[in-house]
Amino acid sequence: MNTLKEILEKLLKGEITLHEAEKQVKLLAIEEVGTIARIDSNRECRKGIPEIILAEGKSAADIVAILLHVYLEKGRVIVSRCNSEQISAVKAAVPSDAVLQVYDKARMIVVKKKDFAVKPTGGKVGILTAGTSDVPVAEEARVIAEEMGCTVFAAYDVGVAGIHRLMQPIKDFVAKDVDVIIVVAGREGALPSVVAGMVDVPVIAVPTSNSYGFGEKGVSTLMAMLQSCSLGLAVVNIDSGVAAGAVATIIANRVAKFRSSM
Numbered sequence: 001m002n003t004l005k006e007i008l009e010k011l012l013k014g015e016i017t018l019h020e021a022e023k024q025v026k027l028l029a030i031e032e033v034g035t036i037a038r039i040d041s042n043r044e045c046r047k048g049i050p051e052i053i054l055a056e057g058k059s060a061a062d063i064v065a066i067l068l069h070v071y072l073e074k075g076r077v078i079v080s081r082c083n084s085e086q087i088s089a090v091k092a093a094v095p096s097d098a099v100l101q102v103y104d105k106a107r108m109i110v111v112k113k114k115d116f117a118v119k120p121t122g123g124k125v126g127i128l129t130a131g132t133s134d135v136p137v138a139e140e141a142r143v144i145a146e147e148m149g150c151t152v153f154a155a156y157d158v159g160v161a162g163i164h165r166l167m168q169p170i171k172d173f174v175a176k177d178v179d180v181i182i183v184v185a186g187r188e189g190a191l192p193s194v195v196a197g198m199v200d201v202p203v204i205a206v207p208t209s210n211s212y213g214f215g216e217k218g219v220s221t222l223m224a225m226l227q228s229c230s231l232g233l234a235v236v237n238i239d240s241g242v243a244a245g246a247v248a249t250i251i252a253n254r255v256a257k258f259r260s261s262m
Helices: 004-012 018-028 043-047 060-074 084-093 132-147 164-176 191-196 219-226 241-260
Strands: 031-033 037-039 052-054 076-080 099-103 108-112 124-129 151-155 180-185 203-207 233-235
Touching: 004 018, 052 060, 060 076, 060 084, 060 108, 076 132, 084 099, 084 108, 108 132, 124 132, 124 164, 124 241, 132 151, 132 180, 132 203, 132 241, 151 164, 164 191, 180 191, 180 241, 191 203, 191 219, 191 233, 203 219, 203 241, 219 233
Parallel strands: 052 076, 124 151, 124 180, 180 203, 203 233
Antiparallel strands: 031 037, 076 108, 099 108
């Protein structure tokens, strides 16, 4: 199937009619992988966000089939929430000339053709975690931001239990002029509110399920973040590192686009 760029080039050269170009663009919107999945192959062109395969709930064989299809069509495929069986199956199935990156903490896989290069956008994203147990969710966000062309600056284990640890990372983020900050926290979820009260860039709060007792599994964390009185703070769902990374990158890349045009 032709890419959007190829369709437009053919239209410009008069090789296809406007009607034919319109039809081909519509066909780009959805690709089917047998009866397993419907791939939103046009998402990256439309939104700047690549198709990301969620591994949870899928068999290793299904993951491999979908991954190989997207890899051949797009040159890159990202898989999130992988278990060890799925990772082993992918390692055994990817072509020998493919570039395979396994991010153990994030439980993510990125497979690329050797000639696939992520173009730097100039977008800058800061990532903070309250505790070490929040790092896997933060690493999800990091992988997405980097695969979408952003430069990522991260500081982990800087929560309010030792608030002095937060000061230097905030100073560094301000000095680097980051466009947006992702803050990942569990338990009482206080860190995003503190950060949002200190900086003049958007803050995206990510509650994690690292809490127990009353309001366990991130419920109290999510509620606390939603109730924050610090303005400039938005909240994604529990453990949603991918969602936070995507939102942050859309913001950062748009800022970078207009910064480069000034």
